[in-house]
Amino acid sequence: MRLPNFFPTGVPAGRGSVTVIAALLLASATVRLITGATGAWAQSGQLPTNPMPSVQADSSAQMHEKTAEPSQKEIKTASASFNDRSDVSRLLQALNEREALVIKREKQLEMRMRALSVADTEIEKRLKILSDTEQTLRATLSLADEASEKDLLRLTTVYESMKPKDASKLFEEMEPNFAAGFLGRMRPDVAAQVMAGLSPQVAYSISVILAGRNATVPKT
Template sequence: MTRKLSPFRSGGAVLPVIAGLFLASGLIRFGGGTAQALTDEIRGMAQKPSETQAIAEPCPPPPDIAAILAALQAREAEVAAREALLDERAATLDIAGEEVARQIAALEAAQAALQSTLTIADDAAETDVARLTAVYENMKPDEAAALFAEMAPEFAAGFLGRMRPDAAAAVLAGLDPPLAYSISVILAGRNARAPRE
């Protein structure tokens, strides 16, 4: 079987010839001054305008647009003034906020110092009361009863409530019955108003 050649195949050298012509045309154009013209144009753009070139001055706007422009410029100046005032107020508020924070920190430090002082005072008072209670417990019941007879009933009840039951009973036995009764009522009712929950 014989193969027929396609009509496109017979001119197989035409494509390289056309490509060569395009290449030659491009070389001629770039070599003929086009490249130089492009280079000059790029240099001209990069250079600063010369002093001889006239600087175009803006033309004045029409009267109706000039009024609108003036109103817009006045409004812009008003907005800028308000913005400056708001910035000033914000700065003042920032300063005031810093001062308040500083005062809060000082108050918290003073509160902590006061709490520490109160804790020390409470501990010292508790230690003193515990020591005095121990003294009353170790006294002879007759001597302690004579001392408790001179105390206010609320004050005496406070000490008797802290004493050991046997020592408190001995002191109460040495007191006059009406005084012993009033101290007993105070001792019995001192937790009556305490919350139940």
């Protein structure tokens, strides 16, 4: 601190020491006064200091960060809530689509089951018709077989009643298989007489057919 100039020009030499001492005391009192006032102002908070702006800036930044953090959390929470709602919405949509697909398949399955039921009923009807037709056909064939058997027995009796010479001429004109069928039904003595009147070639053919008829029959 620069001291005030208490030494006037032109002071006598005798009085110079007294003046210097008085000036020093006055300067010391001034310094003490200034120092005490500065301390009082610092304690009362009225005197601004250099570190204060930095502390206030730090406090302001911390307060700003503290007030900003809840906002970011709220944004994150809102975003997560929106994502959750979006996921739930997509899940519900997928479930609805799945339910619609299941209902559609159930309807298709029900229609197929109905079609199969109708087809089964129709098949049962046709099987019954076929069964009745088969029984009718068997009865008809049985009647035909009986009639044919009766006709064959009647013809066999007629051929047996003929003279062997006349029967031989008739059998000579027949197909060998047809002639063999009648000769196999005749009595052996009558068949022998008819065979004796045939030509050797026809008699041989009929004999081969009669011999081979039962060749494939099991022996046991």
